[in-house]
Structure formats: C-alpha cells, structure tokens
Amino acid sequence: MAKTPYIVIIAGGKGERFWPQSRTACPKHLLPVVGDKPLLAQTIDRVKPIAPSKNIFVITSAAQADAVRKVCKGIPAANIVVEPVGRDTAAAVGLAAAVVGARDPEGIFAVLPADHVIHDAKTYQANLQAAFAAAAKAPVMVTIGIPPTEPATGFGYIHRGSVWKKVARREVYAVKRFVEKPELKVAKKYLKSGDYLWNAGMFIWSVPVVEKAFAAHAPELDAGLAKIRAALAAGDALPPVLKKLYPKLVKISVDYALLEKSDNVVVLPATFDWDDVGAWPAVARHFKPDEAGNVSRGSVIVEDGSDNIVFSEGKHVVTVLGADDLVVVHTADATLVMPKSRAQDIKKLLPRLAALKNGRRYL
Amino acid sequence: MAKTPYIVIIAGGKGERFWPQSRTACPKHLLPVVGDKPLLAQTIDRVKPIAPSKNIFVITSAAQADAVRKVCKGIPAANIVVEPVGRDTAAAVGLAAAVVGARDPEGIFAVLPADHVIHDAKTYQANLQAAFAAAAKAPVMVTIGIPPTEPATGFGYIHRGSVWKKVARREVYAVKRFVEKPELKVAKKYLKSGDYLWNAGMFIWSVPVVEKAFAAHAPELDAGLAKIRAALAAGDALPPVLKKLYPKLVKISVDYALLEKSDNVVVLPATFDWDDVGAWPAVARHFKPDEAGNVSRGSVIVEDGSDNIVFSEGKHVVTVLGADDLVVVHTADATLVMPKSRAQDIKKLLPRLAALKNGRRYL
Numbered sequence: 001m002a003k004t005p006y007i008v009i010i011a012g013g014k015g016e017r018f019w020p021q022s023r024t025a026c027p028k029h030l031l032p033v034v035g036d037k038p039l040l041a042q043t044i045d046r047v048k049p050i051a052p053s054k055n056i057f058v059i060t061s062a063a064q065a066d067a068v069r070k071v072c073k074g075i076p077a078a079n080i081v082v083e084p085v086g087r088d089t090a091a092a093v094g095l096a097a098a099v100v101g102a103r104d105p106e107g108i109f110a111v112l113p114a115d116h117v118i119h120d121a122k123t124y125q126a127n128l129q130a131a132f133a134a135a136a137k138a139p140v141m142v143t144i145g146i147p148p149t150e151p152a153t154g155f156g157y158i159h160r161g162s163v164w165k166k167v168a169r170r171e172v173y174a175v176k177r178f179v180e181k182p183e184l185k186v187a188k189k190y191l192k193s194g195d196y197l198w199n200a201g202m203f204i205w206s207v208p209v210v211e212k213a214f215a216a217h218a219p220e221l222d223a224g225l226a227k228i229r230a231a232l233a234a235g236d237a238l239p240p241v242l243k244k245l246y247p248k249l250v251k252i253s254v255d256y257a258l259l260e261k262s263d264n265v266v267v268l269p270a271t272f273d274w275d276d277v278g279a280w281p282a283v284a285r286h287f288k289p290d291e292a293g294n295v296s297r298g299s300v301i302v303e304d305g306s307d308n309i310v311f312s313e314g315k316h317v318v319t320v321l322g323a324d325d326l327v328v329v330h331t332a333d334a335t336l337v338m339p340k341s342r343a344q345d346i347k348k349l350l351p352r353l354a355a356l357k358n359g360r361r362y363l
Numbered sequence: 364m365a366k367t368p369y370i371v372i373i374a375g376g377k378g379e380r381f382w383p384q385s386r387t388a389c390p391k392h393l394l395p396v397v398g399d400k401p402l403l404a405q406t407i408d409r410v411k412p413i414a415p416s417k418n419i420f421v422i423t424s425a426a427q428a429d430a431v432r433k434v435c436k437g438i439p440a441a442n443i444v445v446e447p448v449g450r451d452t453a454a455a456v457g458l459a460a461a462v463v464g465a466r467d468p469e470g471i472f473a474v475l476p477a478d479h480v481i482h483d484a485k486t487y488q489a490n491l492q493a494a495f496a497a498a499a500k501a502p503v504m505v506t507i508g509i510p511p512t513e514p515a516t517g518f519g520y521i522h523r524g525s526v527w528k529k530v531a532r533r534e535v536y537a538v539k540r541f542v543e544k545p546e547l548k549v550a551k552k553y554l555k556s557g558d559y560l561w562n563a564g565m566f567i568w569s570v571p572v573v574e575k576a577f578a579a580h581a582p583e584l585d586a587g588l589a590k591i592r593a594a595l596a597a598g599d600a601l602p603p604v605l606k607k608l609y610p611k612l613v614k615i616s617v618d619y620a621l622l623e624k625s626d627n628v629v630v631l632p633a634t635f636d637w638d639d640v641g642a643w644p645a646v647a648r649h650f651k652p653d654e655a656g657n658v659s660r661g662s663v664i665v666e667d668g669s670d671n672i673v674f675s676e677g678k679h680v681v682t683v684l685g686a687d688d689l690v691v692v693h694t695a696d697a698t699l700v701m702p703k704s705r706a707q708d709i710k711k712l713l714p715r716l717a718a719l720k721n722g723r724r725y726l
Contacts, residue, residue: 020682301715304708317725318698319383319712322705326686328698335681335693337700342685345667349682352664362680 004055005132006109007047008096010201011040011060011068012086013115015363016347017279020334021311024363025063029115030071033277034286040114041071046121047112050128057081057099058114059092084243090257091249093203094214094225095242101207102232108135110204111254116276117286123272130168131204131268137167141213141259142204143175145197145267146274151187154278156180156199156255159190164266175265178255197269199255200276209264217261221250279343280327284309294320298330309340334362367418368495369472370410371459373564374403374423374431375449376478378726379710380642383697384674387726388426392478393434396640397649403477404434409484410475413491420444420462421477422455447606453620454612456566457577457588458605464570465595471498474566474617479639480649486635493531494567494631500530504576504622505567506538508560508630509637514550517641519543519562519618522553527629538628541618560632562618563639572627580624584613642706643690647672657683661693672703697725 015027022028029040037045040058047056057079060068065082072080081099083092093111100109110128118124131142145158161174178199182190190196214222224245231241250257259265277283287295294302298312301319305326312318312330320328327343329336334353336346353362376390385391392403400408403421410419420442423431428445435443444462446455456474463472473491481487494505508521523536541562545553553559577585587608594604613620622628640646650658657665661675664682668689675681675693683691690706692699697716699709716725 299719301712301719303711303715304705312698316696316698317716317719317722319700319716321699321701321708321712323689323700323702326700328700330693330698333679335675335679335691335698336684337682337686337689337691338684339686342667345684348666349664349684352666353680353682356662356664356680359680 003104003106003108003136005051006055006057006100006103006107007051008057008059008100008109008111009040009043009047009114010089010092010096010111011058011064011114012092016350017343019346019349020329020331020336020362026067027064027115028277030064030067033115033283034117034275038071039117039277040068042118043112043114043116044072044075046118046124047110047128049121049125050132054079055103057096059083059095061086078238081238082242083246084239085247087246087249088251089201089254090218090221090252091225091246093210093254093258094221094249095228095246097207097210097214098225098229098232099238101211101229105207108132108204108206110202113201113276116200116274118272118274120272126168127170127268127270127272128204130170130172131202134165134167134172134266134268135204135206135209137165139206139209139212139264140164141209141262141265142172143259143265143267144200144202144204144270146200146270148191148196148198151184151191152198153181153184153187155276157182157187157190157196158199158267159196160267160269167268170268172266172268175267178260178265180255197267200270200274203254203259210258213258213262218250218252218257221252221257224249279346280309280329281340281343307340366467366469366471366499368414369418369420369463369466369470370414371420371422371463371472371474372403372406372410372477373452373455373459373474374421374427374477375455379713380706382709382712383692383694383699383725389430390427390478391640393427393430396478396646397480397638401434402480402640403431405481406475406477406479407435407438409481409487410473410491412484412488413495417442418466420459422446422458424449441601444601445605446609447602448610450609450612451614452564452617453581453584453615454588454609456573456617456621457584457612458591458609460570460573460577461588461592461595462601464574464592468570471495471567471569474564476564476639479563479637481635481637483635489531490533490631490633490635491567493533493535494565497528497530497535497629497631498567498569498572500528502569502572502575502627503527504572504625504628505535506622506628506630507563507565507567507633509563509633511550511554511559511561514547514554515561516544516547516550518639520545520550520553520559521562521630522559523630523632530631533631535629535631538630541623541628543618560630563633563637566617566622573621576621576625581613581615581620584615584620587612642709643672643692644703644706670703 013027015022059081100107159176161176164174284295292306296310299317300310310328378385378390422444463470522539524539527537647658655669659673662680663673673691
C-alpha cells in the first residue's frame with residue numbers, strides 16, 4: 001500500500017440504549033461498556049498501528065465534543081470534527097471526505113463506527129489493510145461485511161456476488177445490493193443462504209470515489225458539501241464553516257444515499273470477531289458469568305437468581321433476590337430495573353424522565 | 364379508672380425485613396415505613412392522650428438506643444431503658460414490671476409493640492382505656508386481640524372463651540388458650556370459627572399480677588428479675604444494674620413463659636384497624652397505588668409495569684420498565700430488587716452483605 005491511509009471514526013449515538021450509564025452527552029462509545037476503556041478509545045487503539053495519529057479524525061456532536069476530546073488524547077485537536085447538528089450518516093461521510101480531501105485530494109480513508117467491540121485487533125488490522133489495498137487498486141467503495149451468526153433483524157445486510165478480486169490473499173466480492181433491516185423470516189433466509197453479510201458501517205474508499213458518488217447519487221447534498229470543501233480549500237476555519245453550512249445539508253443515511261445506488265461497491269467478509277453490543281443484554285456476552293449465569297460489575301449480590309445483568313457504581317451495593325433475566329443498572333443518580341427482553345424499550349423512559357422536575361439531568 | 368396508667372413500648376426488632384431501609388441500628392420502628400414519622404414516634408403520639416410522658420417508657424437495644432432517644436423527644440431520658448443484650452420478650456416484660464414497680468408497686472401498665480400501624484388513634488385509645496379498666500377491676504392479664512382478616516400463619520392466636528366481664532361497655536372474654544403460629548390449614552379453621560384472635564403482643568396488667576405470674580410460671584427468670592427489682596429499690600442506677608444482671612436472664616418469650624401457662628388471661632377484641640406491616644409487600648396496603656397498582660415513594664418511574672413497590676431516596680431516580688410484582692428499594696448506599704413473593708427471604712442476603720469488604724456497613 002503506497003499511501004498512508006486516513007481513518008475517520010464516527011462517534012455519534014444518542015446515549016439511549018445504555019441508559020442510565022449512557023446519556024446524551026455520554027453515549028455508548030464514551031463508556032467502557034465492555035473492557036476498561038471507553039469503546040471510542042478502544043477503537044482508536046485498534047487503528048493506531050495502521051495510521052499515524054495525525055491521520056485519525058473523529059466526527060462527533062456538540063453535546064459530546066468535550067468528552068470525546070478527553071478520550072482522544074494524542075489525536076490533534078483539529079482532527080476532532082464537531083457537527084453543530086446531526087445530519088445523518090451521508091452528511092457525516094461527506095464531511096469526512098471533505099476534511100480528508102483538504103489534506104490529500106487523492107487520500108484513501110476508512111469510515112469506522114466508534115462503538116463496536118472487537119477483541120482480535122491483529123486480524124482486524126489485517127482486514128483493514130486488505131480493504132485499503134482494494135480501495136487503492138480500483139475506484140471502488142469497499143465495505144467490510146460481518147458474516148452473520150444469527151438471523152438478526154437489527155442490521156442491514158449486504159448481498160455479495162462473485163469474487164471481484166483477490167487482494168492481499170483475501171477474496172473481495174462484488175456487491176449485488178444493500179438491503180435494509182429485514183423481517184425475521186427474510187433474515188433467516190439470508191442467514192441460510194450464506195451470501196449475505198451484516199452491514200457494520202465500515203467503509204474504505206478514496207476521496208475522489210466518494211465525491212463522485214455524491215455527485216452522481218446525491219446531487220443536492222453534494223452541492224452543500226461542495227461549499228464546505230470550497231471554504232476549506234480557501235483556508236477558512238472549520239467550526240464557523242460548519243456552523244453556517246452543516247445544518248442545511250440533506251438528512252439521509254449513507255446506505256440510502258450512496259451505497260444502495262452505486263454499482264462499484266465491493267465487500268470484504270470480516271475474519272475478526274465483532275459485536276455492536278446494541279443493548280444491555282448484549283453486554284453479557286463479554287463478561288464471565290457466575291455459575292448461575294449472572295453477569296455483574298461493581299458491588300453486587302445476586303441471591304437465588306440466574307441470568308441477570310447487574311451493574312453498580314462506587315460503593316453502592318445492588319442486591320437481587322430471587323429474580324431471573326433482569327437488567328439492573330445503578331449509577332450515581334439513576335437506577336434501571338427491567339427484564340432483559342425489554343431492553344429495546346428503554347427509549348420509552350426518556351420522555352418520562354424529561355418530564356420529572358429538573359428531569360433533563362437524567363438524559 | 365383511678366390510677367394514672369403506665370405505658371411500656373417495646374422497641375426491639377433486628378432491622379432485617381425492611382432492608383435496605385432498615386438496619387441493625389435502624390429497624391422498622393425507627394423508619395417512617397408508613398406515614399411521615401417513625402413508627403415508634405407514631406406509637407408514642409397515640410398513647411400520649413392516655414398517659415403523661417413521665418409514665419411512658421421505651422425499652423430498646425444498645426444498638427438502637429441513640430436513634431430511639433432522638434425519636435422519643437419529650438420522654439424523660441430515664442424512661443428510655445436500654446437492654447445491654449436481647450433476652451427475648453419475657454425478660455423485657457419483667458424489666459418493664461420492675462421499672463414501673465419502682466415508681467408504683469401497684470402500678471398498672473401496658474406493654475405495646477413499637478412498630479405496628481394503627482390509623483384510628485381514637486378507637487385505639489378507647490380500647491386501651493377499657494383494657495386498663497379491666498386490669499384495675501381484677502388481677503387478670505388483659506390482652507388486646509386482633510380479629511383476624513385472613514388465615515395468617517405468621518401470628519400466634521388467642522382462643523377466646525365466654526364473656527368474662529363487661530368493662531367500659533365492652534365485652535372482655537376469658538382466654539381458653541394461647542396457640543403458637545399455626546399451619547395454614549389450622550389457621551383457616553381458626554379464621555372460620557370466629558373464636559380466635561391474633562396475638563399482637565399488647566398486654567395490660569398490674570405490677571403485682573405480672574410478678575405473681577413470673578413467680579408461679581418462670582421461677583428461674585423471676586429470681587434474676589428479683590435482683591434487678593432489689594437493686595432498683597436500693598436506689599441503684601439502672602444501666603450498671605442491667606449490664607451486670609440482664610445478660611444472665613433466661614431467654615424465653617413472654618407467650619411461652621407466662622401467657623400460655625396462666626389461667627387469668629382475658630382478651631379484649633380490638634375494634635381499631637391494625638397492621639403489623641411485617642415485610643415490604645405489606646407496605647403497599649397503606650399507599651395510594653397508581654392505576655396500574657404500583658406504589659412508590661420518592662423519584663420513581665414505572666413504565667409498562669404493574670403492582671410494583673418502588674421506593675427511592677433523595678434525588679436518585681429509580682425506573683422500572685416492563686416488570687410486575689417487584690419490590691425495588693433504593694437507599695443512599697444499597698439497592699434491593701426482588702419479587703414481592705420473596706420478601707421473607709431478605710435475611711438470606713444479610714450474611715452475603717456481611718461478607719463483602721467492609722460489608723457490615725450495609726447491615
């Protein structure tokens with residue numbers, strides 16, 4: 001690989017699914033949901049062997065910017081790019097292309113989520129290197145697809161076709177199409193076929209390839225992005241440029257705006273472990289349970305109960321007696337108790353919390 | 364009623380069943396489990412119209428003494444009697460007779476638990492007055508029995524006989540026998556018969572009647588109590604006397620030592636409301652539930668759940684999502700989560716709490 005690659009980590013997230021640990025200003029990627037460091041810090045650690053710190057960017061929101069800066073020690077301050085408002089993933093990718101393009105108009109960069117759990121960093125890095133090599137070889141949009149292990153309905157899928165090229169001894173496949181989150185029945189079919197991969201939001205491509213895709217498939221958004229690119233080329237400081245132009249960008253996902261419409265998408269099936277740890281119950285997979293299947297952190301007692309997830313903070317002791325399959329999470333100012341099966345409904349609590357006296361403190 | 368009566372409130376309890384609110388040094392009677400004041404304070408308020416403060420005694424344990432003194436504002440310091448160690452209820456009643464007897468060898472006194480919930484104070488006071496009148500009329504041991512509302516297996520029962528006397532327009536019954544906590548099948552029979560009352564630990568009698576009963580039915584214990592009486596008669600200070608003599612007293616319940624063996628026991632059926640609020644689920648009876656049957660105190664949100672009891676302290680918010688029939692109690696240093704049905708098993712948590720690092724702080 002000739003050119004030094006760039007990495008753009010998208011550190012978004014609303015901080016809902018891991019409430020009460022996660023908050024608007026402290027979503028999942030800023031928490032050590034699994035491991036001892038925030039997931040964002042773990043993500044940066046994983047890519048550092050591939051790209052120098054000056055080539056690593058983090059795109060985040062205004063609410064999270066301060067906390068993100070604290071986590072991103074060693075990353076140049078100018079590389080922490082703050083969206084003044086959220087405009088969905090297509091705008092974020094366009095912004096990523098703009099900031100990378102301002103450094104190197106031919107630059108190749110990866111867009112990576114900040115909040116996934118990947119233990120096997122070495123294999124991950126080798127996969128990324130192969131993806132960068134593919135993106136250097138041809139004007140393609142490379143994705144890394146995750147071989148599905150269950151008929152998940154919470155992910156989009158990538159339908160792979162035949163082998164496009166062998167790169168770095170890995171087979172990279174042509175992509176037939178991107179499909180949105182399927183019904184369970186359809187997901188089961190996908191799983192069985194073996195031709196579908198989970199879309200984990202990992203994209204590797206060059207600045208020109210991304211710019212061409214925007215111009216071809218999202219011209220309105222591209223026009224807005226062009227103004228940002230022009231301001232950067234003129235040497236304007238980024239924050240005021242974004243403050244003025246970013247809120248006007250079309251709000252659309254990158255999957256829908258670009259990937260579903262492009263015919264130059266290829267996919268590298270991941271060979272590393274991967275978990276997006278989408279909600280509290282998923283956390284249990286990364287902890288050593290006790291003999292009754294309970295997973296805990298902090299000062300916790302489970303008496304005569306099984307398969308619970310119980311987290312406490314500080315010296316506060318949380319006791320669960322005679323209950324199964326619960327999630328119990330205690331933080332300094334809030335406690336959540338729910339059956340694991342209700343983890344997707346945490347968002348129902350948020351308006352009720354907001355309605356409490358001074359309730360926004362809990363969000 | 365000629366003589367001004369004495370009241371002796373037994374403020375014992377181990378502080379287990381309402382953990383984490385209750386602790387060894389702060390059992391149920393020191394908590395506002397129901398209402399705005401500790402149950403002990405409510406008990407004192409209820410008896411004040413019957414007896415002047417100088418005639419009200421409280422017997423408590425060393426661990427609880429400081430907290431009891433704080434709650435017993437207005438009661439003379441000398442009337443707070445501290446057992447150096449617990450020696451069960453017969454010793455406590457003997458001690459009560461000794462301290463009342465030191466004031467008035469013919470004194471009539473009531474022994475009352477500190478931790479029952481009674482809302483109708485006026486009727487309660489009228490019942491107590493009738494019991495005092497009965498105890499003044501004849502050398503009997505008067506009990507106030509609670510008409511059972513369910514086949515409870517957690518209480519002893521009083522089998523009443525025919526009417527002994529009419530006192531203060533109330534029928535007082537002879538007692539056929541005291542029976543210990545029955546099996547459910549037996550309790551159902553008792554309930555159906557209409558001749559059984561719950562033994563709520565409320566006794567009204569004179570000092571000579573109690574002393575005679577000890578001499579007749581518990582001579583060994585009486586010998587120990589005689590030394591305490593003699594020391595008090597000699598003007599010795601109570602605490603050193605108790606420190607020396609109390610630990611040597613026979614440990615036995617007053618029901619077993621005296622009441623089951625005496626033939627001069629009579630019973631006045633209570634006409635006031637009564638609840639011993641034996642464990643967390645019983646608390647719900649005294650709160651106004653929301654439309655889903657949830658009962659709460661403090662900053663609490665229950666979303667899509669029913670019949671839960673959820674208590675929080677301070678600004679900490681406790682949220683329960685999609686769960687039913689739970690007890691969730693949050694305090695400054697501990698949280699308990701359990702199904703209501705497991706309330707009797709809280710004691711299983713205590714050794715596990717004690718085994719934590721510095722775990723005794725939670726007891």
